[in-house]
Amino acid sequence: MSSTDSLPDGIAILDFGGQYCHLIARRVREMNVYSEILPSDATRSDIEALDSMMMVKGIIFSGSPSSVKAQDSLKLDPEILEIGVPVLGLCYGLQLLANMHGGRLEKAREYGVTKAYIDESKGILEGMEVCEQVWMSHGDTVFEAPDGWKVVAHTDRAPVAAMVQPEKQIWGLQWHPEVNHTEHGMEMLRNFVFNVSKAEPNWRPLDTVEEAIEKIKQIVGDGKAIIALSGGVDSSVAAALAASALGKRLMAVHVDQGLMRMNESAQVAEAFKDRGLQLVVVEARKRFIEKLEGVIEPETKRKIIGEEFIRVFEEKAKEFGAEFLIQGTIYPDRIESGLTKNSDTIKTHHNVGGLPSIMDFKQVIDPLEDLYKDEVRGLGERLGLPRELVWRQPFPGPGLAVRIVGTIDEDKLDVLRQADTIVVEEIEGHPFSEKLWQYFAVLTDTKSTGVKGDERAYGYTIAVRIVESIDAMTANFSKAPWEVLERISNRIGNEIPSVTRIVYDITHKPPSTIEWE
Ligand code: XMP
Numbered sequence: 001m002s003s004t005d006s007l008p009d010g011i012a013i014l015d016f017g018g019q020y021c022h023l024i025a026r027r028v029r030e031m032n033v034y035s036e037i038l039p040s041d042a043t044r045s046d047i048e049a050l051d052s053m054m055m056v057k058g059i060i061f062s063g064s065p066s067s068v069k070a071q072d073s074l075k076l077d078p079e080i081l082e083i084g085v086p087v088l089g090l091c092y093g094l095q096l097l098a099n100m101h102g103g104r105l106e107k108a109r110e111y112g113v114t115k116a117y118i119d120e121s122k123g124i125l126e127g128m129e130v131c132e133q134v135w136m137s138h139g140d141t142v143f144e145a146p147d148g149w150k151v152v153a154h155t156d157r158a159p160v161a162a163m164v165q166p167e168k169q170i171w172g173l174q175w176h177p178e179v180n181h182t183e184h185g186m187e188m189l190r191n192f193v194f195n196v197s198k199a200e201p202n203w204r205p206l207d208t209v210e211e212a213i214e215k216i217k218q219i220v221g222d223g224k225a226i227i228a229l230s231g232g233v234d235s236s237v238a239a240a241l242a243a244s245a246l247g248k249r250l251m252a253v254h255v256d257q258g259l260m261r262m263n264e265s266a267q268v269a270e271a272f273k274d275r276g277l278q279l280v281v282v283e284a285r286k287r288f289i290e291k292l293e294g295v296i297e298p299e300t301k302r303k304i305i306g307e308e309f310i311r312v313f314e315e316k317a318k319e320f321g322a323e324f325l326i327q328g329t330i331y332p333d334r335i336e337s338g339l340t341k342n343s344d345t346i347k348t349h350h351n352v353g354g355l356p357s358i359m360d361f362k363q364v365i366d367p368l369e370d371l372y373k374d375e376v377r378g379l380g381e382r383l384g385l386p387r388e389l390v391w392r393q394p395f396p397g398p399g400l401a402v403r404i405v406g407t408i409d410e411d412k413l414d415v416l417r418q419a420d421t422i423v424v425e426e427i428e429g430h431p432f433s434e435k436l437w438q439y440f441a442v443l444t445d446t447k448s449t450g451v452k453g454d455e456r457a458y459g460y461t462i463a464v465r466i467v468e469s470i471d472a473m474t475a476n477f478s479k480a481p482w483e484v485l486e487r488i489s490n491r492i493g494n495e496i497p498s499v500t501r502i503v504y505d506i507t508h509k510p511p512s513t514i515e516w517e
Pocket of ligand 1: 397398472513515516
C-alpha cells in the first residue's frame with residue numbers, strides 16, 4: 001500500500017471477537033511492528049485508511065466464539081483479500097477463508113494442547129519441526145481445503161490444520177500461535193510478519209508515563225479527582241501517575257470492604273504514608289458483608305461489590321469536591337469483561353462491567369486501560385515505586401468474595417484468610433516463587449469428612465491455586481515442589497480446625513480462569 005517513508009510498517013488485525021485478539025496485537029507490537037485492531041465488519045477502505053498511521057504490510061483475522069456455519073455469523077468484506085498484502089486467518093479466520101472459497105467444514109471439536117504434523121515447513125511454518133505442539137480451541141473443523149489452496153499441516157482430528165493460497169499469500173492456521181501453549185507460536189507469527197509480509201521492525205512504543213500524565217491533566221483540567229486505591233500494582237501505578245498530574249487535587253480512597261487479605265488495609269496505609277499522596281481509608285466492612293448476604297452467583301457478587309464501591313467513592317468524592325474518578329483498570333480486565341462487541345463475557349471485573357450505569361461522576365478515567373500487567377509493572381518501576389509494591393501478586397477487586405464459592409460470611413472469611421496466609425508464608429522466598437504469577441487459597445463449597453484428633457470431623461475443603469503466567473491471559477498450574485505442598489497441607493490441616501481437606505488445583509487457563517469465580 002502507498003504511504004510516506006516516515007510511517008512505521010504495521011499489521012492490521014480484524015477482531016472477530018476471539019479472547020486472544022489483543023494478544024495478537026501485543027505479540028506484533030513486541031516485534032517492534034505497529035498494529036491496529038479493527039472490528040470484523042471493517043471494509044477494504046477502512047484498512048486503506050490506516051495509511052495515515054502505518055504502512056499496512058499484512059492483515060490478520062482473529063478467532064471468534066461463534067461458528068462460520070451460524071446464520072448470523074460474522075462475515076468478511078471479500079475486497080480485503082484483493083488489497084494485495086499477505087493475510088493470515090487464525091482459527092475462525094481459517095474457517096472463514098475455507099468457507100468463503102468452497103472448502104468443506106463440519107462440526108468437530110478439538111480442544112487443548114495438540115500435536116500438529118507439519119507437511120511443508122515453508123513461509124509461516126519455516127523452521128518448524130515435523131511435529132509441533134499447538135493450542136487448539138474450535139468447534140468446527142475444515143475437512144477439505146478449497147481448490148487452489150494447499151494443506152501445509154494436519155492433526156489427528158483436523159485434516160486441514162493449516163493451509164495457504166500460494167499466489168496471494170493467504171494463510172490459515174487452525175491453532176492459536178498467539179498463546180504460550182503453542183510452543184513455537186511466536187516464531188510462526190514472526191515468520192508471517194517478517195518473512196511473508198516483509199515488515200520492518202521500525203516502530204517503538206511512546207513513553208507511556210508522559211502520555212498518561214498528560215492525558216489525565218487534559219481531562220481533569222483544573223478540577224479534582226479521586227482514585228480508588230486497592231494497594232495492588234495497578235491502582236498504585238495509576239495513583240502515582242494521577243498524583244504527578246494533579247498533586248493536591250487528587251485524593252486516594254482505600255475501601256476496606258471486609259474482603260481483604262490478612263492485615264492488608266493496614267499495609268496499604270503504611271506503604272503510602274510518606275509518598276505525598278492524600279489517602280483516606282474507609283472502613284466499610286459492614287455495609288459490604290450485609291449486601292452480600294445469601295448471594296451465591298459469582299457475577300451477582302461482582303456487580304454488588306462494584307456498585308457498593310462506587311457508592312462509597314461517590315460519597316468521598318462529594319466531600320472532596322471531585323467530579324472525576326480514576327481507576328487502575330488494565331487491558332485484560334477489559335477484554336474479559338466483554339470489551340469488544342464480538343467477544344463473550346467471561347467474568348465481570350468489578351472495576352469495569354460492574355460499574356452501575358448511573359454514576360455521580362462527570363467521567364471515569366482509566367489511564368492504564370491499554371496495558372498488560374507486565375507493562376504496568378514496567379511503568380511502576382520507571383515511576384520509582386517500591387519493589388514489593390510493583391511485584392505484588394495481583395488481587396481481584398472483589399477480593400476474597402470471589403475466592404469463596406457460594407455464600408459469604410465472616411466465619412468463612414476468617415478461615416480463608418488464615419489458609420491464604422499459610423499459602424503465602426510457605427511460598428514466599430522459596431526459589432520457585434520467582435516464576436509464579438499468583439498463589440492463594442480458595443474456600444470451596446464442598447464439605448468432607450476427616451479425622452481431627454481421634455474424632456470424626458466434617459469440615460471445609462480448601463483448594464490451593466498456584467499459577468505461572470506472563471499476562472494472565474493464559475496460565476499454567478505450577479509444578480510446585482512436593483515438600484512445599486506438603487507443608488501447606490499440614491499447616492492448614494493442623495492450624496485451622498474447621499478445614500478437613502486440602503486439594504491442589506491442577507487446571508491451566510484455559511480451560512479454567514485463574515480465580516475460581
Ligand atoms: P481470571 O480469574 O479471569 O483472572 O483468570 C485474571 C487475572 O485478573 C485478576 N482478577 C481481577 N482483577 N478485578 C481485578 O482487578 C476483578 O474483578 C478480577 N477478577 C480476576 C485475577 O486475580 C488474575 O490475576
